Amino acid sequence: MCSYIYEAIEHGNNRPLKVFVTSIDHSKFHWHYDYELILVLKGEVLINTSPGQTLLREGDIFLLNSKMVHELQRMEQPNICLFIQLNQNLFVDIKNVSGSYFFYLNSAQKGKEPKNGFEHYKALASRIGLEYQKETPNMYRVNSYIYTLLADFFDYLIYDIRQTSSVMNPLEDIELLMQVINYIQDRFKEEDVLDTLYRSFGMGEKTLYRFLKKYIGLSPKALLMENRIQAAKEMLHFSNKTIPFIAGECGFKAENTFYRVFKKEVGVTPNEYRQKDVSEKSDSEIKGYLQFKMGEAVCLLKKIVKEKNDYDV
Numbered sequence: 079m080c081s082y083i084y085e086a087i088e089h090g091n092n093r094p095l096k097v098f099v100t101s102i103d104h105s106k107f108h109w110h111y112d113y114e115l116i117l118v119l120k121g122e123v124l125i126n127t128s129p130g131q132t133l134l135r136e137g138d139i140f141l142l143n144s145k146m147v148h149e150l151q152r153m154e155q156p157n158i159c160l161f162i163q164l165n166q167n168l169f170v171d172i173k174n175v176s177g178s179y180f181f182y183l184n185s186a187q188k189g190k191e192p193k194n195g196f197e198h199y200k201a202l203a204s205r206i207g208l209e210y211q212k213e214t215p216n217m218y219r220v221n222s223y224i225y226t227l228l229a230d231f232f233d234y235l236i237y238d239i240r241q242t243s244s245v246m247n248p249l250e251d252i253e254l255l256m257q258v259i260n261y262i263q264d265r266f267k268e269e270d271v272l273d274t275l276y277r278s279f280g281m282g283e284k285t286l287y288r289f290l291k292k293y294i295g296l297s298p299k300a301l302l303m304e305n306r307i308q309a310a311k312e313m314l315h316f317s318n319k320t321i322p323f324i325a326g327e328c329g330f331k332a333e334n335t336f337y338r339v340f341k342k343e344v345g346v347t348p349n350e351y352r353q354k355d356v357s358e359k360s361d362s363e364i365k366g367y368l369q370f371k372m373g374e375a376v377c378l379l380k381k382i383v384k385e386k387n388d389y390d391v
Contacts, residue, residue: 085110087163093217095224096163097210101370104308105150107259107294109252112163113181114142117203119378120370121157123150126304130295134186137382139200141183144169147255147293154345158370158378160207168228181237193234201386202227204379211376254279255293258286259301266305267329272298306330307343314352321348 085108089096096112102123116123118134125132125140127148134140142148144166169179182190183199192199206223209215231237258279265271275298276283287297296304310328313319319327325336340348 084108087112089163089165094165094168095206095220097161097206099158099160099207099211099370099372099375101152101156101158102150103152106263107147107149107256109145109147110163111144111166113144113166113169115162115164115183115199115203116140116142117160117162117200117207117382119158119160119375119382121155122153123157123159124153125150126294126296128293128295129291132184132186137200138185139183139196139203140186141181143180144178145252147252149294156370158375160203160375160379162203162206164224168224177239179231179237180240181231181235183231183235190236192230192236194230197386198230198234199227200382202230204382207379208376208383211372211379251293255289258290259294262298262302263305266302266309267327269329269331271329272302302329303339303343307340310336310340310348311344311351314348324348 087096087110099119107126116125116134117139118136120136122136123134125134125142125148127142127146132140133153166178183192183196184190185196185200202223206220206227209220209223258275261275261278262271265274268274272283276286279286281289283298290296290298290301294301306328310324313324313327317324321336322333325333328336330336330339337347340351344351346354
């Protein structure tokens with residue numbers, strides 16, 4: 079099964095959430111039913127989702143809503159992130175309405191701030207993260223945090239109720255979206271991939287543009303370029319192939335075009351990226367850049383909780 083498709087999230091011991099801390103490199107486009115709360119403890123993470131890209135920096139918090147197609151990317155600096163995945167059943171029939179809840183919680187974006195501030199949610203998430211670092215989490219305490227979180231979502235966050243259309247099932251939209259993404263992923267080397275894409279799916283250029291922008295915030299051209307650049311980065315990282323060879327293998331007709339696009343998207347030239355990558359791989363063996371230390375993550379979580387307590391005094 080392609081990694082772009084649905085991600086099944088398992089909740090151990092029938093718990094209503096899954097909690098983990100990790101360092102993100104690159105997750106391809108996927109979706110799940112769970113609501114997912116992301117707290118960046120260190121570094122930066124780029125999220126691609128509707129209505130566009132969001133760069134999360136250290137201390138930012140972001141809520142991915144249920145069935146939201148998304149992709150995560152590591153930026154130049156290594157990162158440590160806390161993830162809290164909340165079972166969608168927690169949100170069912172809370173207010174006896176049909177449809178799904180879409181909450182706005184994004185500290186990296188101005189507008190639609192919660193009435194009680196972002197720090198409250200960062201501290202609650204951190205408390206849940208700290209409890210889950212224990213060998214045996216106190217689930218009474220965790221549940222108190224979860225239901226406080228849910229209550230505050232409804233009391234203090236801006237949210238929409240998105241009704242299920244009788245004409246078009248949203249899951250059908252997601253399936254079509256995955257088919258389009260997979261098509262580009264499988265054929266990004268082809269010169270005329272976008273033209274064949276429009277014909278294969280019977281969608282005009284403007285229609286597909288609006289469709290992709292709605293769900294992942296990227297145009298067809300931007301999605302194609304992202305696949306080509308990601309493939310080039312992997313070849314620069316894992317192979318000794320020449321730059322002209324890599325350019326051709328990744329769908330670029332001319333080497334100078336590859337250099338220009340790569341520099342624009344990544345911030346350095348392919349040669350600079352390869353040399354920097356080699357240096358970082360060497361440093362990582364000594365400084366632990368790529369494998370984060372859980373002790374550091376715990377200290378960062380405690381810091382957020384303490385800052386909130388000091389703020390409230």
